[in-house]
Amino acid sequence: MSIIEKFLDYYTKKADFYRESAKICAQICETNMEQMGIRGIVTSRAKKVERLRDKLEKRSKKKNYCSLEDITEDIIDLAGVRIALYFPGDLKKVQNLIESTFQIIECKVFPEFSKYKEDQGKEYKKRFSGYWATHYRVYLKESDLSGDLMKYSNTIIEIQIASALMHAWAEVEHDLVYKPFSGELSYEEYQILDELNGLILAGEIALERLQKAVKNRVSQAGQEFNNHYELAMFLYNRLGSASDNPNSEAILGRVDLLYNCLKYTRYNKPENLMEILSDIDPDIQNSTIVDQLIEKMGKLNPALYESFFHMKQGEELKYQLETLRMNRENGNRQGEANTLANIGYLYLSKENYDEATSYFTKSVEINHEIGGIQGEANQLLNLGSSHRLKGDLDKSLEFCDSALALHMRINYKQGQANALGMIGNIFSDKGDFDRAAGYYKDALAIYKETSYKIGEATQLSNLGSLFFKQNDLDIALGYCNRSIGLYSECDYKQGEADTLCLAGKIYLKKNMPDEALIYFKKALSIQEDAGSQKNKTSTLMMLGKIYKDKGDCEQALHFYNEALIISRNIGYKNGESEALKNIEFLN
Numbered sequence: 351m352s353i354i355e356k357f358l359d360y361y362t363k364k365a366d367f368y369r370e371s372a373k374i375c376a377q378i379c380e381t382n383m384e385q386m387g388i389r390g391i392v393t394s395r396a397k398k399v400e401r402l403r404d405k406l407e408k409r410s411k412k413k414n415y416c417s418l419e420d421i422t423e424d425i426i427d428l429a430g431v432r433i434a435l436y437f438p439g440d441l442k443k444v445q446n447l448i449e450s451t452f453q454i455i456e457c458k459v460f461p462e463f464s465k466y467k468e469d470q471g472k473e474y475k476k477r478f479s480g481y482w483a484t485h486y487r488v489y490l491k492e493s494d495l496s497g498d499l500m501k502y503s504n505t506i507i508e509i510q511i512a513s514a515l516m517h518a519w520a521e522v523e524h525d526l527v528y529k530p531f532s533g534e535l536s537y538e539e540y541q542i543l544d545e546l547n548g549l550i551l552a553g554e555i556a557l558e559r560l561q562k563a564v565k566n567r568v569s570q571a572g573q574e575f576n577n578h579y580e581l582a583m584f585l586y587n588r589l590g591s592a593s594d595n596p597n598s599e600a601i602l603g604r605v606d607l608l609y610n611c612l613k614y615t616r617y618n619k620p621e622n623l624m625e626i627l628s629d630i631d632p633d634i635q636n637s638t639i640v641d642q643l644i645e646k647m648g649k650l651n652p653a654l655y656e657s658f659f660h661m662k663q664g665e666e667l668k669y670q671l672e673t674l675r676m677n678r679e680n681g682n683r684q685g686e687a688n689t690l691a692n693i694g695y696l697y698l699s700k701e702n703y704d705e706a707t708s709y710f711t712k713s714v715e716i717n718h719e720i721g722g723i724q725g726e727a728n729q730l731l732n733l734g735s736s737h738r739l740k741g742d743l744d745k746s747l748e749f750c751d752s753a754l755a756l757h758m759r760i761n762y763k764q765g766q767a768n769a770l771g772m773i774g775n776i777f778s779d780k781g782d783f784d785r786a787a788g789y790y791k792d793a794l795a796i797y798k799e800t801s802y803k804i805g806e807a808t809q810l811s812n813l814g815s816l817f818f819k820q821n822d823l824d825i826a827l828g829y830c831n832r833s834i835g836l837y838s839e840c841d842y843k844q845g846e847a848d849t850l851c852l853a854g855k856i857y858l859k860k861n862m863p864d865e866a867l868i869y870f871k872k873a874l875s876i877q878e879d880a881g882s883q884k885n886k887t888s889t890l891m892m893l894g895k896i897y898k899d900k901g902d903c904e905q906a907l908h909f910y911n912e913a914l915i916i917s918r919n920i921g922y923k924n925g926e927s928e929a930l931k932n933i934e935f936l937n
Contacts, residue, residue: 354406357421364562369396372429382447387582387605389436397428427508429874434514437561438554444511452488453932459484478547483512521615571621578609589632603638604816607661611654652883653919689718691729707736727756745774767796807836811849818856827856847876863896887913887925
């Protein structure tokens, strides 16, 4: 059997593997393009055996293959993805997407003008430049894969990007020029292909003009955006030109979710959206345009922020459920257990404790079956947290004790500290403050030993809360200030804001309202940019109370009204009720 036949035999057995690699890559591209408002058709394939045979036979004359490794190094398009853009002007956006999403091996831009000059030496001399496209050879990033899917991370995948028109012409030209049905193409056939290429290039110019006309239309005052593609065009048009880097495109982010949030609001018109675009920086590396817009809108209308957050949660749940299905189909038990845990977290964040408990339990069972001790311990701890939030402290303690025992068995220090901290919370809830303090201090010692500062800050805050409950206010305040310093050092805003509020309550209990005011205002300034809207209403309510007690009813009413507006916008009934009672009491 020849080297080529041996390779074809190997490839036939591995074709499904290459097909699945390309499919995963295509799904990533298609999902991101849809979310960013880029129109196009994404397809994937594993190279057909007969096409591969033809290619190998032609290349072997020059390459003189001596081994399977020679062929593997030479043929790099066994797995392929094709992106056919509706508008050629979107090429730069897709290039940025590819370069930020995959591990790049090589990028080739066509036409290769040296090859174009070679072709001019033939009997028929081309008038037009031929194939215009960008080809990437990439690896999937390991961070985007889990469990059994990790096996696809070392596969080279070729991604071809061109306009839909150019891809159609290239298919015709490739099959006729490189695989004619009989003999060499005639002069007239080459001439017609060249003529068609000229029409395609003219068509691409027309598409660029069409895209510009659409951009102008969607930017007109009074016109609502009809879909997220139009919103994306408007944002690219306005913010792409604002970038200080002329060679880069603004990174939009989840424009599909943004449109769903805006479509029933006043911001679904260009002139109104322009009001909040002035402070948006398209060159910020770690924040997309959409993230910046939502953050700014959240200050003007908290309901929009909450709506966007819940939509993202819904999208994440859909993604995790699809991942769960794939893991089950592939028999990937570890991946299945991990995904069940991820779904549990999502339900826990929605305060749906029964669903969270169900998914964590399934994850525990699978981890136990496959010997995943750390995974089993982590999910037992999550079960403990869920039952604590449900109010079943004895059941919670049972799960946390089991988690601690497993973490000690495998000597996983951070897992031990997490379990100790949770057990401390349970004893604090039970009113057994001495035992709670012991567990918190044990957790604190491990976090210090392992240099995990956020964990250290959390236990200091827990100790501050514990001593506050016991009315040891100076000791409580000392723990809080140490915690705030560490949270600030780690730039963990949520923890810092929560502990600032705790310190504010301690100062109130010490009858020092001016100092309390300083801490609550610091917390509020952090919550303007980070943290939940529900926590923000609590801070506003505390500020209202302080001003009421100081006799400044006007300021108190201001903060109570802010709390009322946010509570109504996010559907927080308890917050709304409390704010209304406070306002009524002022009157």
